Amino acid sequence: MIKRKKPRDIEQTLIKRLQDKGYRLTPQRREIIKLLSRDKSHPGAMDILHKVKKIVPGISMSTVYYTLDMMKKEGLIRELEYYDTDNRYEINIKDHINLVCTKCRKITDFTGNVPSFSKAVEKETGFKPASMRFEYYGICRDCEK
Amino acid sequence: MIKRKKPRDIEQTLIKRLQDKGYRLTPQRREIIKLLSRDKSHPGAMDILHKVKKIVPGISMSTVYYTLDMMKKEGLIRELEYYDTDNRYEINIKDHINLVCTKCRKITDFTGNVPSFSKAVEKETGFKPASMRFEYYGICRDCEK
DNA sequence: TGTTAATTAGGAATCATTCCTATTATGATA
DNA sequence: TATCATAATAGGAATGATTCCTAATTAACA
Secondary structure, eight states: OOOOOOHHHHHHHHHHHHHHTTOOOOHHHHHHHHHHHHOTTOOBHHHHHHHHHTTSTTOOHHHHHHHHHHHHHTTSSEEEOOSSSOOEEESOOSOOEEEEETTTOOEEEEOSOOOOOHHHHHHHHOOEEEEEEEEEEEEOHHHHO | OOOOOOHHHHHHHHHHHHHHTTOOOOHHHHHHHHHHHHOTTOOBHHHHHHHHHTTSTTOOHHHHHHHHHHHHHTTSSEEEOOSSSOOEEESOOSOOEEEEETTTOOEEEEOSOOOOOHHHHHHHHOOEEEEEEEEEEEEOHHHHO
16 A cells, blocks of 8 residues: 655645745745646756746746755755756655656656665675665657557 | 676777777777776766877867767767766666765766666556666765775 | 878857846744 | 845856867778
């Protein structure tokens, strides 16, 4: 039985955590959070700008980046960095494998169970893993058709 | 018993594979290949430029990028892409985990055994993995001291 | 040794992201 | 509810690794 939180709850939790940390709640932030808690497509800054603009027309790219950067620093979201595409953002901050479609560029989470190697790595090499990034590149089910 | 090829052999193999594919062997390419087959630090284009310049003083950044790009396309090397640092290059094209030190930026290969999840991913999600990128970020043994 | 197409050098262009600054508006306080 | 301090925003300029462009050079062939 997998327990999956409702978007509305995720949204409220994020807002509360921001306010507890002393950040102000602006319409721009509210909408960015709302979007990220519902949109599982791992949107980029430009996607976010365009989608939020429908609700908050005046929002600027600066604000999108400023907000994402702040939430990233506070550990509320995770940034997936790419050099050949724009960076992507996700609220799933738990360790997991991302499946990157090289055709449509969509990114999905692999929710299956994945054992951790960090202990083995540290034991064998002395390197102490603090975070990870596991990605598979390939063709998603939709593009395969 | 791990079989590890000598740098000299790796170098000769790469040169032969290039020539077999019809590419010309220039002093610039010879030195870039020589460097990559010996330098396991996962150097970036700028590193490669500076190091090769000691042997081939006139070499330009364009040539470094052109050569790396060509070798990448031919599957001779692997490019690790980062948006917050310059990209890195390695001759180890087999699937493996890279250990990225967030302090000194050095990257090392984890040579331990790692099971593949690609079959499980395809079975569970329909996504067909073609390649992967597994990285651990943390502090390397040298920086830990 | 000459030929020719691949390769190179140098510099301009690209573009997502970061940086900068004046203006605006949130949230605390009275 | 109005005032205020300052966090947040908008807009645009700056950044920098990489890509693109073109003329000059050179490796590899006969």
